[in-house]
Amino acid sequence: MFSFTTSKFVIIELIFVFPCNLHIVLVKEKMRLIHILSIVFTLFLTLVAPLQVHAQTKELPVAFSGSIAGDSASTRFFLDFDRNLSVQTFYMDKPNRIIIDLDETVFNFGENNKLEPRGLISAIQLGRISEGRSRIVLSLSAPVEIIKASLKKRLDEENYRFLLDLDSTDEETFTNLLQQQQLTFGTSGNIAQKGDRVLAIKKKEGRFTIVLDPGHGGIDGGAVGRKGAQEKDIVFDFAKVVKEVLMAEGPFDVLMTREEDKFMSLRERLDFSRRSKADLFISIHADSLKQKFVRGSTIYTLSKKASDKLSERLAESENSADLIGGLTVEEEVETVVDILVDLTTSETKRFSRRFSSLLVKNLNSEVKLIKNPQRSAAFGVLKAPEVPSVLIELGYLSNQEDEKLLQSKEWQTKAGKAIALSIYQFFETRMQ
Numbered sequence: 187m188f189s190f191t192t193s194k195f196v197i198i199e200l201i202f203v204f205p206c207n208l209h210i211v212l213v214k215e216k217m218r219l220i221h222i223l224s225i226v227f228t229l230f231l232t233l234v235a236p237l238q239v240h241a242q243t244k245e246l247p248v249a250f251s252g253s254i255a256g257d258s259a260s261t262r263f264f265l266d267f268d269r270n271l272s273v274q275t276f277y278m279d280k281p282n283r284i285i286i287d288l289d290e291t292v293f294n295f296g297e298n299n300k301l302e303p304r305g306l307i308s309a310i311q312l313g314r315i316s317e318g319r320s321r322i323v324l325s326l327s328a329p330v331e332i333i334k335a336s337l338k339k340r341l342d343e344e345n346y347r348f349l350l351d352l353d354s355t356d357e358e359t360f361t362n363l364l365q366q367q368q369l370t371f372g373t374s375g376n377i378a379q380k381g382d383r384v385l386a387i388k389k390k391e392g393r394f395t396i397v398l399d400p401g402h403g404g405i406d407g408g409a410v411g412r413k414g415a416q417e418k419d420i421v422f423d424f425a426k427v428v429k430e431v432l433m434a435e436g437p438f439d440v441l442m443t444r445e446e447d448k449f450m451s452l453r454e455r456l457d458f459s460r461r462s463k464a465d466l467f468i469s470i471h472a473d474s475l476k477q478k479f480v481r482g483s484t485i486y487t488l489s490k491k492a493s494d495k496l497s498e499r500l501a502e503s504e505n506s507a508d509l510i511g512g513l514t515v516e517e518e519v520e521t522v523v524d525i526l527v528d529l530t531t532s533e534t535k536r537f538s539r540r541f542s543s544l545l546v547k548n549l550n551s552e553v554k555l556i557k558n559p560q561r562s563a564a565f566g567v568l569k570a571p572e573v574p575s576v577l578i579e580l581g582y583l584s585n586q587e588d589e590k591l592l593q594s595k596e597w598q599t600k601a602g603k604a605i606a607l608s609i610y611q612f613f614e615t616r617m618q
C-alpha cells in the first residue's frame with residue numbers, strides 16, 4: 187500500500203513538468219494506464235503477496251511439541267513434527283554433543299511445552315543453520331551412546347515423532363563411536379549427510395534376540411515355598427533349561443538378564459532388554475498367593491488396569507522388588523516409567539498379546555494352567571515400549587504340588603519345550 191502511494195505521488199509530479207498539451211493528453215492516457223496498473227499492483231500487494239508469504243511459512247515443517255525425560259543413566263528426547271522430513275543424527279566432541287540435522291523447520295512449541303534439559307542432556311539449542319537446514323545441538327553432561335534414533339509416523343495421528351534414546355557410557359566408548367563415524371564417513375563435513383547410517387542397528391540377518399529374565403536374585407529371594415524352595419533359584423534353573431532348548435531350536439541369540447544369583451532392579455532388567463535390542467522379553471516367576479489352592483501357570487502381558495484383583499496384587503508385589511533390594515522408587519524414575527508406558531506402541535502390545543496366546547496354547551497341552559491363564563497387569567518389568575514382553579508365572583510356590591512340580595526336571599523340560607515352540611512359532615513368519 188505504501189509503495190503505491192509513493193509511486194502515484196511521483197507520477198503526478200512528472201505530469202507537471204511536461205511542457206505541451208499533446209504531451210499532457212498522452213500523459214493523461216499514460217496516467218490512466220498507470221493508474222489501472224497501480225490498482226492491479228495494489229490488489230497484488232494486498233491480496234496475493236500475503237498469501238505467498240503465508241505459503242512460504244506453510245512449506246516448512248513445524249516442530250510443535252517435544253520432551254526430554256530420564257535420568258543420568260538413560261535419557262529420552264523426542265520431537266513431534268507435522269509432517270515427514272529428513273533427520274540425521276551424529277556424535278561430535280570437544281565438547282561432547284549430539285547433533286541432529288534436519289530440513290529447515292519452524293520450532294513452534296506451545297507456552298506449556300518447554301524443552302527443559304535433564305538427565306544426560308545439559309543444554310539444548312535449536313535453529314536454522316543454512317538455507318533449507320535446521321540444527322539441534324544437545325550438549326551432554328556425560329559421554330553417551332545412541333541406543334535409538336528414529337523418525338516414525340505416529341499411530342492414529344497425522345504427524346511424525348523423532349525419538350532419540352541415549353544411554354550413559356564411558357569416555358572411551360564415546361570416542362570409539364565418534365571414530366567409527368569418522369572412519370566410515372570421512373571428515374565431519376559429510377557426516378551430517380550420512381549420519382543416519384551410523385545409527386543403523388547392526389543385527390545379524392535372520393536372527394532373533396530373546397531375553398530371558400529370571401525374576402528376583404541375590405538379597406531378593408522372591409517367594410518361598412512351603413517346603414522352603416526359593417523362587418529366585420527355581421526361575422533361574424528354569425531359564426537355563428529354556429535357553430538350552432531354544433538355542434537348539436532355531437536362529438536365536440538367547441541372553442539372560444542375570445547369569446548368577448544377584449540382585450537386579452526392575453529398571454536394570456528393562457534397560458538390559460532394550461540395550462540388547464531384544465525381539466522378545468520373557469520374565470520368569472513363581473510367586474506365592476494367599477489362596478493356597480491356586481495352582482498352574484499364568485501368562486501376563488502389560489496393561490495399565492489389571493485384568494483382575496489377583497493379577498493386580500501380584501503386580502504390586504512384583505513391582506516392590508526394588509524396595510526389597512534397598513532401592514527407593516524415586517519420583518523421577520516413576521515419571522519415566524509412566525512416559526514409557528504411554529509410548530508403548532499398540533504394535534508392541536499386539537505382539538505381546540499374540541505371543542501370550544501362543545504360550546497358552548502350547549503350555550496347555552503340556553502342563554496345568556490356572557483358570558483364565560491369559561491375564562494382564564501393570565508389571566514394571568514389562569514396560570519396554572518397543573520390546574514385546576510377557577511375564578510367566580510358572581506356578582505358585584504357595585501351593586505344595588506346584589512347589590514340587592516346578593523343581594522336577596521332567597516338568598521343567600516339558601514346559602521349557604512348550605515355551606521354545608511358542609517362540610519359534612512367534613518368529614516363524616519372519617524367518618527366511
Ligand SMILES: [Zn+2]
Pocket residue numbers: 401402408409417471472473504
Ligand atoms: Zn516373582
